[in-house]
Amino acid sequence: xxxxEHIVKxxxxxxxxxxxxxxxxxxxxxLIIGRSGSGKTVMLKSLVxxxxxxxxxxxxxxxxxxxxxxxxxxxxxxxxxxxxQGGALLDSSTVVENVKLPLxxxxxxxxxxxxxxxxxxxxxxxxDNAHKLYxxxxxxxxxxxxxxxxxxxxxxxxxxxxxxxxxxxxxTSIVIDNLIRDITEEYNITTIINTHDMNSVLEIGxxxxxxxxxxxxxxxxxxxxxxxxxxxxxxxxxxxxxAKRAKMVETTEDGHNGRRAKQV
Amino acid sequence: xxxxxxRPEKMRIYRRRIFYEMExxxxxSIGLTAIISVFIGAAIxxxxxxxxxxxxxxxxxxxxxxxxxxxxxFSSTVVALIxxxxxxxxxxxxxxxxxxxxxxxxxxxxxxxxxxxxxxxxIVATVFFFPFLTILSMIIGIIGGYMIAALTxxxxxxxxxxxxxxxxxxxEVTYSLIKIAVFAFIITSISAxxxxxxxxxxxxxxxxSTRAVVSSSIxxxxxxxxxxxxxxx
Ligand SMILES: Nc1ncnc2c1ncn2[C@@H]1O[C@H](COP(=O)(O)OP(=O)(O)O)[C@@H](O)[C@H]1O
Ligand SMILES: [Mg+2]
Numbered sequence: 039x040x041x042x043e044h045i046v047k048x049x050x051x052x053x054x055x056x057x058x059x060x061x062x063x064x065x066x067x068x069l070i071i072g073r074s075g076s077g078k079t080v081m082l083k084s085l086v087x088x089x090x091x092x093x094x095x096x097x098x099x100x101x102x103x104x105x106x107x108x109x110x111x112x113x114x115x116x117x118x119x120x121x122x123q124g125g126a127l128l129d130s131s132t133v134v135e136n137v138k139l140p141l142x143x144x145x146x147x148x149x150x151x152x153x154x155x156x157x158x159x160x161x162x163x164x165x166d167n168a169h170k171l172y173x174x175x176x177x178x179x180x181x182x183x184x185x186x187x188x189x190x191x192x193x194x195x196x197x198x199x200x201x202x203x204x205x206x207x208x209x210t211s212i213v214i215d216n217l218i219r220d221i222t223e224e225y226n227i228t229t230i231i232n233t234h235d236m237n238s239v240l241e242i243g244x245x246x247x248x249x250x251x252x253x254x255x256x257x258x259x260x261x262x263x264x265x266x267x268x269x270x271x272x273x274x275x276x277x278x279x280x281a282k283r284a285k286m287v288e289t290t291e292d293g294h295n296g297r298r299a300k301q302v
Numbered sequence: 303x304x305x306x307x308x309r310p311e312k313m314r315i316y317r318r319r320i321f322y323e324m325e326x327x328x329x330x331s332i333g334l335t336a337i338i339s340v341f342i343g344a345a346i347x348x349x350x351x352x353x354x355x356x357x358x359x360x361x362x363x364x365x366x367x368x369x370x371x372x373x374x375x376f377s378s379t380v381v382a383l384i385x386x387x388x389x390x391x392x393x394x395x396x397x398x399x400x401x402x403x404x405x406x407x408x409x410x411x412x413x414x415x416x417x418x419x420x421x422x423x424x425i426v427a428t429v430f431f432f433p434f435l436t437i438l439s440m441i442i443g444i445i446g447g448y449m450i451a452a453l454t455x456x457x458x459x460x461x462x463x464x465x466x467x468x469x470x471x472x473x474e475v476t477y478s479l480i481k482i483a484v485f486a487f488i489i490t491s492i493s494a495x496x497x498x499x500x501x502x503x504x505x506x507x508x509x510x511s512t513r514a515v516v517s518s519s520i521x522x523x524x525x526x527x528x529x530x531x532x533x534x535x
Contacts, residue, residue, distance in 0.1 A: 088410060115411060119411075122408055124403050126404040128405055128409075142315055
């Protein structure tokens with residue numbers, strides 16, 4: 039569980055996050071949605087402490103993260119995995135070295151144990167034949183997969199994903215989405231995903247928080263997002279033709295299952 | 303700065319990175335240093351031989367002048383300026399790119415002190431390796447002078463060699479090595495700083511890298527005077 043209470047973050051006097059309070063539970067995929075520039079990335083980076091919040095508190099389970107110093111945060115970070123928007127793989131290291139780095143840093147395992155874990159994680163993300171390649175030799179989807187493998191290599195309890203499927207083709211997007219959801223359920227991780235992709239929202243949005251002009255504007259799940267009574271949210275949601283169709287199908291068939299609607 | 307020198311988390315990883323950086327920043331600069339040194343050594347000898355054309359000046363002074371110029375100034379200060387251009391821009395753009403592509407954030411998330419992890423190995427590698435480049439530059443520059451003497455016949459190589467041994471003061475070499483070690487520190491720390499605090503996009507990385515070269519060159523010139531005052535007088 040991760041909880042934010044009244045967090046405020048501004049840059050040079052411009053408020054980006056304005057008094058946001060929200061709770062994300064473990065074992066489900068929590069989504070933060072909003073238009074680009076609405077502050078999703080800032081929100082995610084504030085939650086992990088890459089940005090210091092101006093005020094407000096953040097809890098990781100029952101630990102108050104905001105009060106901790108660098109050392110104590112480091113202990114929590116051992117349990118945190120993060121997937122950055124561009125993957126953020128180290129350019130000077132191969133796929134295997136990238137995935138192995140957290141193990142090198144945090145564990146005293148032998149080289150065989152580490153390699154076993156690395157191979158397991160790479161297999162988990164369906165990446166079996168890229169071990170010796172450098173990030174510049176990978177496609178966008180492969181980079182995202184390596185990033186996921188690196189994020190889960192230490193068995194994190196908290197997983198943060200910043201637009202995990204931006205820049206990917208629809209098919210790969212779904213694969214990545216499902217991968218993240220499966221891992222979340224399998225290991226009971228508290229997962230928070232930034233996205234503006236309605237596909238993902240309707241597919242894996244077990245809890246959805248809509249951010250608009252730096253405020254939390256709406257929260258709910260994929261089941262109620264199509265019927266929400268909120269003008270800004272509706273504008274965001276139905277900007278996508280796919281969501282429009284999904285709603286049409288739902289109302290004509292009188293269905294109420296987001297997944298069912300999506301398959302049409 | 304304090305962040306850079308806090309205790310490294312795992313020595314083994316640091317050692318590996320230091321060797322990597324020695325290769326990337328040091329070994330890869332050998333070619334450039336050697337080429338420039340051989341030509342400058344030859345040019346100095348040629349110029350001296352032409353301008354000291356007088357029956358009252360002993361010819362061996364040409365070798366002496368080449369040696370002094372190389373050891374005192376060229377192989378440390380000028381080589382440092384050249385390396386500021388090559389290595390400084392490399393460091394600033396590498397670290398700047400890591401900043402804007404969130405690689406630095408990724409390291410921080412893994413609990414790594416990114417400043418120390420990225421910068422310390424580079425500082426250690428250059429401070430240890432650059433003195434070798436200076437020694438190399440001295441030797442090659444002097445050889446360049448010898449070659450030009452032998453090739454053009456503008457002076458007798460034996461005179462040149464005699465000049466090389468004339469009034470040799472060991473301290474001058476030490477002085478040069480101290481200088482280059484300080485310059486290495488200046489180049490690496492300033493360039494890394496410029497890259498580490500780059501913001502925005504590739505334009506900013508370009509600017510950071512220019513800033514790195516300009517600032518470190520100026521600081522090198524200032525420290526050259528300070529160190530010369532301190533060490534030679
Ligand atoms: N480091 C920063 N310094 C200043 N402004 C920033 C910084 N990071 C983000 N912002 C601003 O915060 C706003 C939200 O950005 P961001 O969270 O990246 O949006 P998105 O929802 O697309 O991820 C933007 O207007 C951006 O200009
Ligand atoms: Mg973003």
